[in-house]
Amino acid sequence: PANKKLLVLPGDGIGPEVMREVRRVVDWMDRRRHVSFSIEEGLVGGAAIDAEGHPCPDSTVEKALRADAVLFGSVGGPKWDSLPFENRPELGILRLRKDLGLFANLRPAIVWAPLAQASSLKADLVSGLDLMIVRESTGGIYFGEPRGIETLPNGMRRGYDTESYTEEEIARVARIAFELARKRQNKLTSVEKANVMQSGRFWREVVTSVGRSEFPEVELSHMYADNCAMQLASRPKQFDVILASNLFGDLLSDLAAAVTGSLGMLPSATLGAPDSSGRRHALYEPIHGSAPDIAGRGIANPCAQILSFAMLLRWSFGMEEDARLIENAVEKVLAGGLRTADIMVPGAARVGTSVMGEAVVREL
Amino acid sequence: PANKKLLVLPGDGIGPEVMREVRRVVDWMDRRRHVSFSIEEGLVGGAAIDAEGHPCPDSTVEKALRADAVLFGSVGGPKWDSLPFENRPELGILRLRKDLGLFANLRPAIVWAPLAQASSLKADLVSGLDLMIVRESTGGIYFGEPRGIETLPNGMRRGYDTESYTEEEIARVARIAFELARKRQNKLTSVEKANVMQSGRFWREVVTSVGRSEFPEVELSHMYADNCAMQLASRPKQFDVILASNLFGDLLSDLAAAVTGSLGMLPSATLGAPDSSGRRHALYEPIHGSAPDIAGRGIANPCAQILSFAMLLRWSFGMEEDARLIENAVEKVLAGGLRTADIMVPGAARVGTSVMGEAVVREL
Numbered sequence: 001p002a003n004k005k006l007l008v009l010p011g012d013g014i015g016p017e018v019m020r021e022v023r024r025v026v027d028w029m030d031r032r033r034h035v036s037f038s039i040e041e042g043l044v045g046g047a048a049i050d051a052e053g054h055p056c057p058d059s060t061v062e063k064a065l066r067a068d069a070v071l072f073g074s075v076g077g078p079k080w081d082s083l084p085f086e087n088r089p090e091l092g093i094l095r096l097r098k099d100l101g102l103f104a105n106l107r108p109a110i111v112w113a114p115l116a117q118a119s120s121l122k123a124d125l126v127s128g129l130d131l132m133i134v135r136e137s138t139g140g141i142y143f144g145e146p147r148g149i150e151t152l153p154n155g156m157r158r159g160y161d162t163e164s165y166t167e168e169e170i171a172r173v174a175r176i177a178f179e180l181a182r183k184r185q186n187k188l189t190s191v192e193k194a195n196v197m198q199s200g201r202f203w204r205e206v207v208t209s210v211g212r213s214e215f216p217e218v219e220l221s222h223m224y225a226d227n228c229a230m231q232l233a234s235r236p237k238q239f240d241v242i243l244a245s246n247l248f249g250d251l252l253s254d255l256a257a258a259v260t261g262s263l264g265m266l267p268s269a270t271l272g273a274p275d276s277s278g279r280r281h282a283l284y285e286p287i288h289g290s291a292p293d294i295a296g297r298g299i300a301n302p303c304a305q306i307l308s309f310a311m312l313l314r315w316s317f318g319m320e321e322d323a324r325l326i327e328n329a330v331e332k333v334l335a336g337g338l339r340t341a342d343i344m345v346p347g348a349a350r351v352g353t354s355v356m357g358e359a360v361v362r363e364l
Numbered sequence: 365p366a367n368k369k370l371l372v373l374p375g376d377g378i379g380p381e382v383m384r385e386v387r388r389v390v391d392w393m394d395r396r397r398h399v400s401f402s403i404e405e406g407l408v409g410g411a412a413i414d415a416e417g418h419p420c421p422d423s424t425v426e427k428a429l430r431a432d433a434v435l436f437g438s439v440g441g442p443k444w445d446s447l448p449f450e451n452r453p454e455l456g457i458l459r460l461r462k463d464l465g466l467f468a469n470l471r472p473a474i475v476w477a478p479l480a481q482a483s484s485l486k487a488d489l490v491s492g493l494d495l496m497i498v499r500e501s502t503g504g505i506y507f508g509e510p511r512g513i514e515t516l517p518n519g520m521r522r523g524y525d526t527e528s529y530t531e532e533e534i535a536r537v538a539r540i541a542f543e544l545a546r547k548r549q550n551k552l553t554s555v556e557k558a559n560v561m562q563s564g565r566f567w568r569e570v571v572t573s574v575g576r577s578e579f580p581e582v583e584l585s586h587m588y589a590d591n592c593a594m595q596l597a598s599r600p601k602q603f604d605v606i607l608a609s610n611l612f613g614d615l616l617s618d619l620a621a622a623v624t625g626s627l628g629m630l631p632s633a634t635l636g637a638p639d640s641s642g643r644r645h646a647l648y649e650p651i652h653g654s655a656p657d658i659a660g661r662g663i664a665n666p667c668a669q670i671l672s673f674a675m676l677l678r679w680s681f682g683m684e685e686d687a688r689l690i691e692n693a694v695e696k697v698l699a700g701g702l703r704t705a706d707i708m709v710p711g712a713a714r715v716g717t718s719v720m721g722e723a724v725v726r727e728l
């Protein structure tokens with residue numbers, strides 16, 4: 001029965017190409033696993049600007065609110081680079097996060113065994129790496145008011161933003177991070193600049209108190225954001241789960257992704273709060289961008305988008321077994337020596353987007 | 365003639381130990397180069413809290429204002445970790461930056477040829493690395509008002525800070541970065557999050573206009589902070605000079621330092637604006653911290669502190685030749701195989717702080 005409602009938002013650049021490969025996986029599930037999805041498509045980013053004049057039209061938000069889960073591609077490209085701030089493709093994803101209340105951005109940084117050599121770091125420092133960054137994603141300086149560019153009474157201009165977190169905003173994302181840690185190595189590192197920021201001091205206080213009262217068994221430590229950046233670049237395997245604000249999480253999760261050396265392999269999930277029936281809004285997207293330089297050439301790596309779909313099965317539908325099946329299929333394809341250009345190594349077989357996608361389905 | 369007034373602030377942890385080795389270098393200059401310094405000492409950080417109840421007593425600020433240059437060690441340690449926000453050792457350095465108007469923090473990230481193996485990155489990605497990060501250091505979210513922790517009318521608590529930059533604050537630090545780029549590879553990368561922050565948009569606008577009108581020959585590019593973190597961890601050699609706000613500069617300069625693999629080797633300078641006679645306040649410090657875990661054991665690496673003194677000679681006194689002499693001496697000592705514990709490799713000779721310091725003086 002088609003009871004699982006998916007909204008697919010391919011977006012711009014390589015988004016549509018890699019999304020096509022996910023459709024093959026969905027078809028396979030339909031045939032072999034007897035799970036069927038009712039799939040709607042929507043517009044977002046530059047594609048939505050071109051068609052409807054807005055990077056995230058109301059119709060897309062409405063579809064997203066009705067869906068059980070959103071599978072997102074990527075947005076942006078040179079075509080829209082000179083648009084004014086209020087109308088950039090990026091606002092597509094920012095509005096979806098905000099309007100769907102998707103406050104917890106889960107960003108795994110995993111080094112797949114066959115790809116340890118792809119990292120810029122020495123292989124022994126990253127092989128087996130498996131960390132999870134939980135980034136707050138509807139608050140902080142991304143949305144804080146007041147913000148703007150203004151002329152002061154003395155004629156001087158200034159630009160300003162507000163970093164602001166309420167207790168509840170910190171506590172709810174902290175709970176997600178603690179819960180994840182509990183299912184993993186039981187270690188949570190909370191990151192801020194409590195030494196220079198008041199919001200950082202407050203962040204540390206709230207996380208500490210949530211830990212003490214609700215997760216006393218999880219080993220909690222605190223780290224300044226500058227130190228965390230250093231540690232990620234030098235000894236990334238010391239971490240299990242990292243919790244950070246929207247802004248620090250943005251930098252640190254991209255850094256962790258770079259450390260793995262295979263951006264084209266990394267998915268992410270962004271979750272909202274469960275309602276009384278346990279349903280929650282959720283959006284899944286690869287962490288790579290729209291890669292306009294290689295778009296339309298059929299060479300993009302579809303794995304991150306396929307693995308985002310696996311995360312969707314796990315987090316939105318509790319389909320752990322199916323998620324694993326897909327992840328294992330991807331790993332086998334890599335172990336078999338197939339590589340898209342971004343993860344190419346000497347001796348491997350270089351393939352394009354669709355051969356890679358087909359190979360994953362064949363493994364399945 | 366003792367016309368060069370230095371204020372030495374050893375601070376906490378390994379600060380006093382490594383500063384002792386600088387004194388040997390100063391003595392050598394006195395004897396061989398006939399340059400003499402009149403040196404005053406002052407209290408800062410935990411040491412100042414213990415002696416005078418404040419991490420940066422007025423007496424220290426007054427001495428610093430009178431000095432031609434400040435040589436700073438490092439501050440902080442577990443003893444003072446539980447002090448209230450307003451009285452932490454870190455405020456020592458923050459107050460000095462602010463009260464002396466030291467708005468441009470210059471953080472070189474250099475890989476010394478004999479140390480390329482020390483990096484967590486593959487040697488070919490970092491060998492020959494020589495980049496400079498210019499970090500704004502008296503503005504932004506470090507000092508922006510309003511800030512605090514408050515209880516809202518609805519009973520909810522929140523913590524908040526303000527990121528704020530005036531045109532002049534951005535322009536003056538941008539000029540320093542452009543000037544540096546002009547003396548180097550002529551390439552400046554300005555970093556912000558113009559896609560989500562208003563202050564970032566403004567930052568980009570002001571830097572662009574300073575570049576256009578005053579440094580048209582410097583190749584200017586703009587990069588989002590998250591992307592910059594990724595690029596530093598994967599292809600650091602693409603950069604020449606990086607310009608960033610106080611907060612982004614904090615993370616990115618520490619990240620760049622970690623990428624070199626030898627934190628114990630990296631100095632920094634923080635400069636104010638020149639007055640009408642060309643004099644400027646300036647402070648020099650190693651980028652490593654007070655390292656309380658190894659303090660007092662005589663094993664700390666004194667090179668970063670010695671190299672901070674070399675930067676001081678170059679930037680505050682225009683003594684380029686002497687600065688080079690010291691830098692070359694350090695490089696020769698490394699090439700000769702001496703290593704402190706932090707940069708130890710198999711086959712090298714492990715030495716302590718004072719043997720390392722003596723070796724540098726012997727090379728001189």
Ligand SMILES: CC(C)[C@H](C(=O)O)[C@@H](O)C(=O)O
Binds near residue numbers: 093559560
């Ligand atoms: C597209 C952009 C606004 C976004 C962000 O900064 O959050 C991106 O970098 C991300 O991490 O999802």
Ligand SMILES: CC(C)[C@H](C(=O)O)[C@@H](O)C(=O)O
Binds near residue numbers: 195226457458614
């Ligand atoms: C000590 C601390 C306040 C400081 C900072 O965050 O600026 C340090 O990390 C630095 O980079 O000098």
